Amino acid sequence: MNKTHSILLYYCYTPIEDPEAFREQHHLFCLELNLLGRIIVSKEGLNGTLSGLKEDCDKYMAAMHADPRFAKIDFKVDYSDKHAFAKLHVRTKAEIVHSGLLHIDPNARTGKHLAPKEFKEMKDRDDVVVLDVRSDYEHSVGRFKNAVTLDIENFREFPEKVQELKEKYKDKKILTYCTGGIKCEKASAFLLEQGFEDVYQLHGGIIKYGMEAGGEDFEGKCYVFDNRVAVDVNTVNPTVVSRCHVCNTESDRMVNCANPVCNLHVPICEKCGWEMDGACSTECKEHPEKRPYDGTGYYQKEMNGYNPLKGFNRKKKTDVHV
Structure with missing residues (x-):
């Protein structure tokens, strides 16, 4: 298979002064590069997953890293023989991942980031609890061996579970993980706020762990938010759990x-x-x-009045990505 396309997963907590103006300019930049996918823009930063030809995705990543606001973005890059999306959506929202924890700034305080190798070395210790902060439909198809999972339909329900977690695991080291790392930024920060003392997060999430640690002891598949639906990450000891x-x-x-x-x-x-x-x-x-x-069980989200060409007539010739 000739994998001509890249699939990017990324986020960045960074102040964006005028999210709507940024949304319009950034949307045009993605159109110029023929990128498809979903990007959420808010005052607190960006959350995106995109697909496109490798060379176009490389241009996108280079442009983002050239902007001081987004220089720290850690892109998780996978490859495919085609686009992973059928449309481009760039939207503004109150949060880049809906948690209801608007007061939390991960740049001020969050759990200690663990590289995949460090996470692998810590996860099986007796004084450690590995906590999956994803929704139930995500962990139903795949999760780390012996991980604590939560009965939640959406991440915004996570804060409601913390008292229960505190009663069981307050004196343990908590290692949080999610798909790409974004949910852990606020989840781990909230755990610290609620009195947990040793809180960590898997940097880059399950996706990066698969790339750098072979996905060892991740059982099942990783749910993703594109037309692949779920992907393999474990090349060491893969299993099926669903x-x-x-x-x-x-x-x-x-x-x-x-x-x-x-x-x-x-x-x-x-x-x-x-x-x-x-x-x-x-x-x-x-x-x-x-x-x-059609045999896939994947359906594109409805546009719900979203205009993908909004702002097109106001296109600027320079700095359309900022």
């Missing part, structure tokens, strides 16, 4: 239910995928709004 939602056979094939009203994220084997026409239940299969199933 089972088909329909027939309960071993399966790590993640599917969004074809019924958009449900949209449940669950493992469904290929056989059941076709038999259920992409639905997670008979009720969803018969729902009048059910989407056509």
